Amino acid sequence: MNSFNQPRRSAGAWVDVEAGTASRAIFSDEDIWRLEQEKVFAKSWLFLAHETEIPEPGDHVTRQLGNDPVLVVRGEDGRIRAFHNSCVHRGTQLCRTDAGHSKTFTCPYHGWVYGLDGKLQATVYPPEVAAKIGESTSSLIEMAQVDSYAGLIFGTWDETAPSLDQYLGDSRFYIDLFANRTQGGMEVLGPPQRWVFKANWKLGALNFAADGPHAASVHGPITYLTLQVPPEQILQQLINSPAVVIGEGHNCIFLEYPEEAPDYAGFSPALVPLYQQQLNQAQQRMLARGLTKVMTNFPNTSWVESSVTFDDKTPPIPFCNLRTWQPLSAQSTEVWNWLLVEKEAAEEFKQQSYEIGIRTFAAGGTFDQDDAEAWSAINQGCRGSIGSRYEVDFRATKHYRDQPIENFPGPGVAYPSTFSEMSEFALLAHWQKVMSVGSDC
């Protein structure tokens, strides 16, 4: 039975693209979460770090991918590698710091030593024993592929995965608007913030794919307090701004400036000429007219940029936020949250952008606080034995799916309203496709 308000739990039927619905169980079921770890997270390219976090050979940072610790290292050869952060001897977590610089990594338990390339250099055993246990050939468990785009380091555990360029595909056009818009590129403003909310990772990924309607109901008041934009105006802009289904699970929305606003309103005038040098005409047009842009790269890397001010003397300052949604369990997610800024920007601007970023989209952010509350409330509504039998509703897609925007300047298929739910739902449709690979359903 796939009719509305009927249980639907079998793989391949979690998302009903035609009906515009999905099972609530996908947000709470531990079996589905376990399957996701194999089908989605072990197969996809996952964001690890920004190159400016590890600029020198020997620099490293540690990360969590789901419940797996990962060590990201720049080697003596300048190459960036990523390893499962565990000693091959007893599985002990090898590096227990958040960031560091070293020539080797020494296991805290038995003292096995690894080079920056992950190769075992020494054990504590006598030579004849070491030879027998294969000391010279043992290496850390390495991610199958690691590559960068625009300073963004991604890795995948799947050696058969397509290249990163292929995986990101057309979304690179939009990533450029966030992170590849000047010749020098971006830098992180600091280490990532981390916090945990009690709800499924997909709720964050979907919200940033992105959920237009919530921006009016949830963020309307703080938008009014900070920018003095009346809620009705925000609502109209959201209704009249595009949602883009980029393809392969990547999706975004744009909240466009009203026609009367000048180009690049909210951006630093000093940086605009650099954007014009770096971006193509279509990208320039989208950057110039976009007040807010929000995107998720499948499965769990998300972006948001907007311009906000917290006093009546300073013009709005843009912040650029990059984050991942790490699936700790079916009902628990850890956010890793970075702020980026153009390397060429003035120090004063970098500080302003940093302050605006943490006041808006961060654990203490005035926008983020309401999102996390909504996701926790969804978790409450979806996790029970009765609630999980029912469905979530994306039926607005039925109205908009046959109304693509013709001649949209960017790649993908754009729809005329962020209220269409088209881009958000497309992430779920792709998720189901990936989850169904190799299954009988």
Add this chain to the structure above:
Amino acid sequence: MPGNDSTMARLLPCGEPLSDEDFRRVYDFLNLESDCLGLGEYETWYGLLSPAVTYKVLAPAFLDATRPRRYGRENAYFDDDYASLGIRVKQLTTPGFTIAENPATISRHFVTNIRGVANGEGIEVVSNVLVVRVRSTEPEPGVVSARRFDRLVETPEGLRIESRLAQLDQVSLQQLNLSFFI
């Protein structure tokens, strides 16, 4: 006293010991402030701030003892001034302006280990704070703890907070958000 100068500066800023009377005023002030925060009396709390206030809440990091490496700016959860805190207070106190605090969080601020010195800048106060928090959507109590460095200044209306630096104890915050003050 044990410890070298840098250790002592880390433990307590330089200055003259407080008189018993001044210590009592500081103690009462911090308790009043924590009650304002616990009871959601945010406008009264805002009145306890100097217009020149700086308010920072920082995340800690696990670093190697022999080769620590930091990069970028401080990892701040809050980096606010009087104007931005004013917007946060308006968001929290205007009915319907934030679902994160509607219904309001039930919370309690426990302030302990208070010590203070007086110097030319004002009264420098070090304390520990434990915030216990219960949300309707997360009924298990959440806990946030921090070490705070405050500078209090004298005004005709009494003591006011001119700066606060709260150093949190969790690298990964076990909270869905920080829609409250530390």
